[in-house]
Amino acid sequence: MYEPWLKAADKPSPALPSYSFGKHLRPRARKIAVAIIGIDAEVAKKTREHLFSTSWAFGKLVVRDLGNLRKTSPDFVIPLLRELHTAGITPVLIGASSSAFTAQYLAFAELNRQVSLLNIDRSIKLNPVGESGEVLDNAVHNKGRRRFHLSHLGAQQHLVDPAIFDLFNAQAYEAISLGPARSSIPALEPLLRDADLVGLNIESINYHEAPARAGLHPSGFSLQEASQLAYYAGNSDKLSSFGLYGLDPEAGSERDAELSAAAYAQLIWYFLQGFSRRQGDFPASSTGMLEYLVDIDDFDKLTFWRSPRSNRWWVQVPASNKKGEERHRLVPCRYEDYLEASSKQTLPDRLMAAFRRYV
Incomplete structure (x- = not known):
């Protein structure tokens, strides 16, 4: 079905143990949940060698x-991703070049x-003033x-134009910079749960654990x-596309390339572990979610929702208009956000910014 876009990769080694991924x-299989696709054949080959030797811990x-x-140009990639999304395949x-993240995003635009x-x-x-060929220009x-x-x-602040912030x-x-992001990784889970797609560039990882990439930024x-971030992405019922970028096999030694490919494999493994543990929460289903009403200053009432299946929380946007698709109108949040709203009559800046998108 997908042969016009793809050519087969090498099969896993028959010598792999029975418990292995490969x-x-x-x-x-025709009814597929997740499809592995190599954008850059060399990078994908190295990654598969490491991934296939890991253990299988994903049940059914x-x-x-x-x-x-077969080709890596965006106009070639987009129709394939569109077909996969339509079929419910993640x-x-x-990849290697982060430019493929643009195609990953544009495939959704094709679905309107x-x-x-x-x-x-x-x-x-991103260019802060207009399109110039940067990865995020088209999206913004x-x-x-x-x-x-x-x-x-x-993002590391010393590498970013302040106009972008x-x-x-x-x-x-x-935009959560590296320092605040590292201070509480679990606090990032709602952001990943709010995304339709995630692109992870290994340039965001410290140099010693993923050295085969451009630049000297430790x-x-x-x-x-x-x-952990990859796990959160996989565990989100909203997310339907995950991409890895940044690995350059020519940067550094062969050992650097193998170590970075092993990092790719580890990230995919944890994404799949999260995927295998999805709970069917919103937006897959809102059935059985528990409602919590909070009286809070500046709002008539705020409605929080909790899923008893996963114990995850959302807050309902209090806007009277219908701007934005309905599946965006429950904003993922944390239990701590509910406590802050109910006991302190305040909301974190993140949720206030989310409400601004509806006015």
Whole structure:
């Protein structure tokens, strides 16, 4: 079905043990939950070698390796991703250049859907005043696109034009720099739960754990922290596309490339672990969610929702108009946000910014 876009990758080694990832791929499955796709064939080959030797811990999750793209231009990638989204298949994209994140986003525009995207990178690849070929330009500056929200995690302030932070604030986007992000990784979970797609560039990870990439920038998330973010992404019922970028096999030694490919494999593994533990929460279903009403200054009433399946929380946007698709109108939040609203009569800046997107 997807042969016009893809060519088969090497099969897992038959010598792999029975518990390994490579032994649990479903090469002929038609009802697929997750599809592995190589955007850059060399990077994908190295990643698969490490991924396939890891353990399988995902129960009955159906994962199929669809192979590698025949071409990598955005106009070639977009129709494939559109087909996968329509079929309810979540692609895991193994790329090199972060420019493929643009195609990952534009595939949603082809479906005429409003989209919330989240990028994890050491810098915010955006021109603050107009399109110039940066990765996020099209998402922000092209008025014809149905982009709804943009979040960014892990930017290092000394690498970012201050005008970009001003733009984020004006548009009620979210940008959490590396220091605040690392101070509480669990606090980032609602942002990942709010995203339709995530692109993770390994330049956001500290150099020693993912050295085969451009530039000499030592700081970043630890690989363990990035794996936690990947888990949160996989565990979100809203998210339907996950991409890894930034690995450059020519940067550094062969050992650097193998270590970075192993980091890719680890990130995919934790994304799939999160995926295999999805609870069918909103927006998959709001059935059985518990309602909590809070009287708070500046609002008539605020409605919080909790899922007894996962114990996760959302707050309902109090806007009277219907701007934004309904699935965006419950904003993921934390129990601490509910407590702050109910006991202290305050809301965190993040939720106040979210409400601004509806006025």
